[in-house]
Amino acid sequence: MYIRKQLPGYIGLLWILFSFSGIVHLHAQIKETETDSIVPMILDEVVLISGKRGDEEPAVAKPLGMLDEYLLQSDKVSMIRRGAYAWEPMLNDMTSERLAISIDGMRIFAACTDKMDPVTSYVEVANLKTASIHSGQGGALYGNALGGAIDLATENAGFNSGQELSLTSGYEFNNRSRILGASGKFSKRKFYIDSDIFYRHADNYTDGKGETIDFTQYSKLNFSVNTGVKLTENSLLKTSMIYDRATDVGYAALPMDVSLAEALISGLTYSRSEFWKLNDFEAKLYFNTITHIMDDSNREDVAIRMDMPGKSTTTGAYAQGHVRNQQHDLLIKWDAFYNRSFAEMTMFSNNSEQPDMYMVTWPDVHTFNQGLYAEDHLDLRNMQLMVSARAGMQSFSVKDDFGRKSLQIFYPELEKEQLRFLMNTRLALKRTVGSWRWNFGVGYGNRAPSVSEGFGFYLFNSFDNHDYIGNPNLKNESALEISGGWRFQRTNFMVGLTANYFYMFNYILGITDPDLDVMTFGAEGVRVYQNINNVQLFNTTVNLEYQIFKDIRVSGNIAWHSGTIAKGESLPFISPLTYVCRFHYDNRFADVSIDFQGAAPQVNYNGDFGEDRTPSYSLLSLSIGKQLSLFDQPVYVKGGVENVFDESYTTFSDWNNIPRMGRNVFFSLKYTIN
Amino acid sequence: MKNTITFIQIFLLTLIFTSCSKDDDTSMPADPLAAYHRITSLEAGRYEVAIYGTDEALYTGYNELMIGVRDTETDELIEVSDLNWKPVMHMNAMMHSAPASPLSPSAIEAVSTGYLIFQMPSNSEEYWELKVDFTVAGTAYSVSGSLMVASSERYAEVVSFMGNDENRYVLALKRPFEPEVATNDIGAYLYKMEDMMTFSPVTDLVIGIDPRMPGMGNHSSPNNEDLLYDSIAGFYKGKLSLTMTGYWVVNLLITDGVNVIKGEEITEDNLQSNLYLEVEL
Numbered sequence: 001m002y003i004r005k006q007l008p009g010y011i012g013l014l015w016i017l018f019s020f021s022g023i024v025h026l027h028a029q030i031k032e033t034e035t036d037s038i039v040p041m042i043l044d045e046v047v048l049i050s051g052k053r054g055d056e057e058p059a060v061a062k063p064l065g066m067l068d069e070y071l072l073q074s075d076k077v078s079m080i081r082r083g084a085y086a087w088e089p090m091l092n093d094m095t096s097e098r099l100a101i102s103i104d105g106m107r108i109f110a111a112c113t114d115k116m117d118p119v120t121s122y123v124e125v126a127n128l129k130t131a132s133i134h135s136g137q138g139g140a141l142y143g144n145a146l147g148g149a150i151d152l153a154t155e156n157a158g159f160n161s162g163q164e165l166s167l168t169s170g171y172e173f174n175n176r177s178r179i180l181g182a183s184g185k186f187s188k189r190k191f192y193i194d195s196d197i198f199y200r201h202a203d204n205y206t207d208g209k210g211e212t213i214d215f216t217q218y219s220k221l222n223f224s225v226n227t228g229v230k231l232t233e234n235s236l237l238k239t240s241m242i243y244d245r246a247t248d249v250g251y252a253a254l255p256m257d258v259s260l261a262e263a264l265i266s267g268l269t270y271s272r273s274e275f276w277k278l279n280d281f282e283a284k285l286y287f288n289t290i291t292h293i294m295d296d297s298n299r300e301d302v303a304i305r306m307d308m309p310g311k312s313t314t315t316g317a318y319a320q321g322h323v324r325n326q327q328h329d330l331l332i333k334w335d336a337f338y339n340r341s342f343a344e345m346t347m348f349s350n351n352s353e354q355p356d357m358y359m360v361t362w363p364d365v366h367t368f369n370q371g372l373y374a375e376d377h378l379d380l381r382n383m384q385l386m387v388s389a390r391a392g393m394q395s396f397s398v399k400d401d402f403g404r405k406s407l408q409i410f411y412p413e414l415e416k417e418q419l420r421f422l423m424n425t426r427l428a429l430k431r432t433v434g435s436w437r438w439n440f441g442v443g444y445g446n447r448a449p450s451v452s453e454g455f456g457f458y459l460f461n462s463f464d465n466h467d468y469i470g471n472p473n474l475k476n477e478s479a480l481e482i483s484g485g486w487r488f489q490r491t492n493f494m495v496g497l498t499a500n501y502f503y504m505f506n507y508i509l510g511i512t513d514p515d516l517d518v519m520t521f522g523a524e525g526v527r528v529y530q531n532i533n534n535v536q537l538f539n540t541t542v543n544l545e546y547q548i549f550k551d552i553r554v555s556g557n558i559a560w561h562s563g564t565i566a567k568g569e570s571l572p573f574i575s576p577l578t579y580v581c582r583f584h585y586d587n588r589f590a591d592v593s594i595d596f597q598g599a600a601p602q603v604n605y606n607g608d609f610g611e612d613r614t615p616s617y618s619l620l621s622l623s624i625g626k627q628l629s630l631f632d633q634p635v636y637v638k639g640g641v642e643n644v645f646d647e648s649y650t651t652f653s654d655w656n657n658i659p660r661m662g663r664n665v666f667f668s669l670k671y672t673i674n
Numbered sequence: 675m676k677n678t679i680t681f682i683q684i685f686l687l688t689l690i691f692t693s694c695s696k697d698d699d700t701s702m703p704a705d706p707l708a709a710y711h712r713i714t715s716l717e718a719g720r721y722e723v724a725i726y727g728t729d730e731a732l733y734t735g736y737n738e739l740m741i742g743v744r745d746t747e748t749d750e751l752i753e754v755s756d757l758n759w760k761p762v763m764h765m766n767a768m769m770h771s772a773p774a775s776p777l778s779p780s781a782i783e784a785v786s787t788g789y790l791i792f793q794m795p796s797n798s799e800e801y802w803e804l805k806v807d808f809t810v811a812g813t814a815y816s817v818s819g820s821l822m823v824a825s826s827e828r829y830a831e832v833v834s835f836m837g838n839d840e841n842r843y844v845l846a847l848k849r850p851f852e853p854e855v856a857t858n859d860i861g862a863y864l865y866k867m868e869d870m871m872t873f874s875p876v877t878d879l880v881i882g883i884d885p886r887m888p889g890m891g892n893h894s895s896p897n898n899e900d901l902l903y904d905s906i907a908g909f910y911k912g913k914l915s916l917t918m919t920g921y922w923v924v925n926l927l928i929t930d931g932v933n934v935i936k937g938e939e940i941t942e943d944n945l946q947s948n949l950y951l952e953v954e955l
Contacts, residue, residue: 304890347918349889354921355954357890359855405856409897409915412857458917517894519917 045074047131049155064170064179064668067125071150074133075541075559078575082655083251084175084205085218086121086261090653092135092500092539093563093574094147097450097508098477102142103152104240105284106267107337111292111312112258113361113452113459116251120152122244122263122290124222126168126181126196129155136481136500137426137443140390141333141373144422144447146479146502154240156226157185157194166672168198174664175205175216190230198222204250207659208648215250215257215298235272241265250298253655254462256308260293278321278332289313303521304350310343310362329377336370341451342400345458361459363403365451369394371422383431390424394448396472398455406457407472410528414472420448422476428483437487446478453508453529458519461510463655464527464572464610467519468510471529475506492547499540506531509565512608534566537574556581562604572609576602576616576652595621602652614657617649630671639667706751706782710740716806718817720746723806728850732802732823734792735832736846736863741777742785743808751784754808761790761821762803762871772802773844773865773873791846791863793834795825830952834867837928837935842867843876845926845951848909853916853955860914862901864928877903881910882927884940884947887920892945916955924951 047070068087071077079087080095091099101119102108108119132151134141139149163186170179178201185194201219204212224242231237242265249258267286275281294308316337323330343362349355371392378385397417398404408414424445431438449471452459456470480503487496510527518526538561545555558579563571577600585592598618605611623640646663654660710726726740741759742751761772773791780787796802805818826832832846848861862881865873881901887893901912916922925947927937937949 347890347920349920351889351921354889355919357887357918357920359918402855405854406917409857409895409917412897516896519890519893521891 045076045133045135047071047073047133049125049128049130064168064181065125067120067123067128067131067152070125071120071131071133075543075557075578075580076133076135076148076539077150078653080115080573080653080655081651081658081660082116082253083218083249083658084202084216084661085220085246085249085251086117086258088115088118089120089150090573091133091148091150092502093537093561093571095573097453098145098147098447100139100143100145100149101151102149103242103265104154104267104269105142105151105318105335106265106286106288107143107314107316107339108263108265108288108290109312109314109339109341109451111290111310111341111343112261112294113308113310113343113456114254114256114294114461116249116254116258116294117261117290117292120150121246121261122265123152123154123242124196124198124220124224124244126183126198126222127154127224127226127242129153136479136483136502137388137424137441137445138428140388140424140426140443140445141331141375143335143369144371144390144392144394144424144445146445146447146477146481146504154224154226154242155194156228156238156240157187157192159187159192159228159230160189161185161187161192162674163187164672164674166670168668168670170666170668172202172664172666174661175202177202179668191228193225193227195225196223205661205664208643208646208662209659210646210662211659213252213659215252218246218249220244220246220249232272234274235270238267238269238271240267240269253658255299255302256294256296256306257298258292258294259297260291262292263290264288275321277323279324281319281321283317283319285317287313287315304357305348306345307348308343308345308361310341312339312341314339327379329379331373331375333373334371335373336368339365339367339369340399341365341367359457360400360403360406361457362451363398363407363455363457364400365455366397366399367394367451368397369448382433383429386426386428388424388426390422390445392422393419394422395419396448396454398472403455403457407455407470410469411472418472420476422446422448426481435489437485437489439483439485441481441483443481443483444478445481446476448476449474449508449529456529458526460520460523461527461610464510464608465522465524466510466512466527467516467523467525469513469516469526469528474508474529475531477508477531478505479503480505494543494545496543497540498543499538502537504535504537505533507533507535507565509535532565535571536562536564537571538562551585551587553584553586554582555584565606569608570604570606570611572606572611573653574604576600576604576614590624590626592624593622595619595623597621599651605652610656611652612657614650614652614654617647617651619647619649620644633671633673635672636670637668639665641665707740707742707785713739714804714819714821715744716804716817716819718815721752721808721810721815722746723808723817724751725804732790732792732821733826734795734823735826736789736791736849738787738789738849740780740782740785740787741806742782743810752810753784754810756807756809756814757786758807759788759790760805760871761792762805763792763794763796763800764803765800768870770870771873773846773863773875789863791832791844791865792823793832793844794823796821796823830950833926833949833951835936835949838933839935841935843928843936844873845881845928845949847951851953853914853953855916855918855955857897857913857915860901860912861907862910862912864903864910877905878930879903879935880929880931881912882929882937883912883914884925884927885914885916885922885953886925886940886946887918887922888945889921890918892940893917894940914953916953919955922953922955924953926950 110117130153134149139145142149168181181198183196222244228238244263246261265288269284271282290312292310318335320333342364345359347357373390375388426443428441459468483500485498511530516526541559543557561575563574580597583594601616602614621642625638628635642664650657711730713725713727716723722744775788777786777788802821834844844865864876895915895917899913901910904911926949928935938947
């Protein structure tokens with residue numbers, strides 16, 4: 001009733017907020033999941049995202065940053081940027097083929113042959129609680145991954161938490177980014193429903209030289225609904241649904257844009273505290289479908305007009321539960337997914353008398369993956385041990401005849417179906433003695449080729465300027481992994497070092513075939529995916545954190561990465577030395593952060609893959625946030641400046657060296673009505 | 675009412691009778707050429723030479739034809755001997771023939787099969803004439819009539835050219851050829867023109883192919899196979915890979931293994947051979 005009476009006032013207020021609003025740009029807190037229980041996720045990180053309970057945790061209440069920006073808070077994550085939108089996450093310098101990216105454990109596969117729609121682009125921070133980042137074989141819980149896993153957990157109201165309505169609004173001056181969101185929840189003892197709607201619209205941004213970067217605009221609408229019903233005291237049913245629709249998305253670094261990227265993601269979860277001998281039993285059934293329409297209708301000068309729509313549909317299920325006793329915590333999980341990926345390309349003939357050129361670029365590949373996973377945590381004195389293993393099978397079936405015959409031009413013996421067996425295993429231990437802590441892990445795993453790697457047909461990579469042909473005869477790629485860390489921690493001081501090393505067998509990389517002729521205008525050559533051996537990746541980070549006073553904290557890290565191919569050449573997209581230093585002041589008056597970050601020049605680059613020496617850069621960003629009150633309801637106001645000195649820069653992972661955003665002033669407001 | 679019943683009875687009887695006669699296959703033979711399109715028929719007294727094709731009309735290039743002689747008195751196809759045919763083009767200034775296969779028995783009784791390769795279409799002033807000779811019961815007959823030959827609906831599927839060896843050749847794609855985005859089996863016939871009226875098959879050359887898309891920066895495809903003569907099939911066989919739909923130029927390079935008879939290699943400076951076929955899909 002209270003809400004209804006006040007509604008006209010709130011709508012008016014919303015408009016006022018919208019007219020002078022800005023973006024919250026808090027830094028997500030990254031915490032190692034260290035609980036006292038015996039479920040430590042050794043070396044894994046959790047990026048906190050949600051700030052639904054805005055009044056309780058303003059420091060992490062950043063409803064308006066892009067998910068991509070949150071994920072970057074992890075020092076293991078970097079982003080390949082092709083524009084201002086839909087950045088492609090890399091974990092341990094590995095991209096989506098080598099990662100398992102999921103939402104609440106649901107596997108989703110992008111629908112774009114050119115990686116313009118990573119799974120992370122189909123969600124919105126408003127309905128996410130955390131992003132768990134599992135490095136290397138630590139990600140095997142979610143699938144056959146080598147680089148690791150990123151699992152995004154959606155926020156839900158939970159039972160018995162009352163009603164709440166919150167409105168968020170933001171504005172960024174650089175690209176006139178307008179952000180508007182609303183969340184509502186209704187929660188009773190045995191039932192809850194919550195819903196978010198979020199809209200962003202941005203124009204082209206301006207770089208540090210004051211030049212407008214064309215084709216960096218985007219619009220995105222995201223809508224989600226979660227419900228939960230308590231069936232009995234020990235069991236409950238949850239549903240989740242996300243609808244995401246991005247339109248008119250520019251990709252400044254690419255020759256094409258996206259007129260529509262649409263996803264419908266849904267899941268049904270049943271959980272109960274005990275089932276047979278299993279504790280915390282959870283079973284899930286899910287379905288998601290993605291439609292991605294790539295075209296070049298906004299580009300003026302093109303050699304040939306083309307449309308490249310793609311579609312990816314995934315159905316999956318899993319069931320998991322724990323067996324616990326005093327020393328052990330054994331998690332057992334069965335999972336399966338069935339994905340269909342189809343993509344095509346039509347090039348419109350410049351000569352109206354000649355027919356259009358049509359190709360099937362993903363030949364309706366049906367992928368079925370099924371796996372059994374188990375991990376056991378063993379609590380010993382001063383030491384925790386974790387052993388995990390996954391055994392799985394993955395089958396591919398090429399369903400589209402047109403596409404299959406096309407691929408048979410290259411592989412006359414191509415079979416309609418193929419079956420692969422996959423396995424992952426890991427041993428990790430953690431030892432704590434006083435203020436000192438060590439951890440060590442060793443793992444081995446493999447993965448099947450992705451749809452593009454196995455069955456792609458003339459997929460153009462505008463970074464290395466080559467057409468790529470898939471190779472159905474690829475062997476599984478595998479990695480041997482060693483990771484370790486050391487940390488010294490006192491109440492107000494922490495210093496730590498982590499490192500991991502991957503030795504890859506049958507690493508899948510595009511190798512130029514001089515006998516093949518390019519399809520794309522201006523391409524330099526054609527690359528076919530091949531297995532190569534002796535690829536090595538090494539990542540190390542030094543972390544430092546110091547609580548100088550009660551309100552003031554300084555933290556920072558320096559990360560160094562290396563990736564080499566046998567001949568000593570560098571792998572593409574390997575980060576140079578990067579550093580971050582944060583100064584954070586937080587008390588009841590306000591929270592202030594000063595952020596200094598940058599990178600050394602990228603000296604280890606691979607020109608064959610389109611890279612060049614990226615110069616160093618350093619950036620300063622500031623933000624200040626304050627909790628206010630309006631009509632006895634909390635309002636959180638945040639404002640700040642990114643790239644204060646308007647530095648003109650580009651990073652190693654900016655596709656074709658597109659310049660990054662220059663100085664950007666942002667504001668945001670969040671108003672919560674309980 | 676009674677009439678209706680009688681009618682139904684007659685109707686049923688007719689049905690039974692008709693089906694019986696079909697089984698017997700004696701009194702009313704179904705036309706064995708019904709599956710083909712009638713192109714033309716030439717009158718020779720009591721005999722009629724019927725020519726059937728797999729297409730509704732004749733086109734430039736390769737045409738597979740069925741030919742039978744019908745006795746108009748019995749309306750039955752009859753066995754004949756010494757069956758020969760010869761196409762002649764009557765141009766304004768000259769006459770010439772076209773490559774024609776010998777006629778051989780087909781799977782259908784009393785019907786022969788063969789092919790004609792027309793180098794050019796007919797028009798209002800210039801026309802193709804087909805002369806057919808045959809012998810029935812010791813009497814030789816010769817009959818001729820004009821043929822309408824339309825331009826191939828597709829692009830060039832036949833080329834005639836002067837080779838570097840000073841011989842004139844005719845090359846035609848074997849039809850039906852329904853190319854797909856795939857590696858296609860492709861067949862071709864190659865004839866040498868001995869004189870204006872005589873063409874002889876050539877079996878010892880290599881027909882090199884290099885398919886290209888002029889509309890796509892002269893993109894080419896992998897895993898093509900040059901055409902070599904298959905003596906059992908009686909024509910040149912090769913493989914043509916097409917990576918997408920659209921307009922393709924199949925550049926040709928004909929050699930005797932050492933010397934180039936006709937055609938050019940495709941290079942960055944030479945985007946098209948002086949001898950090519952065209953394919954559209």
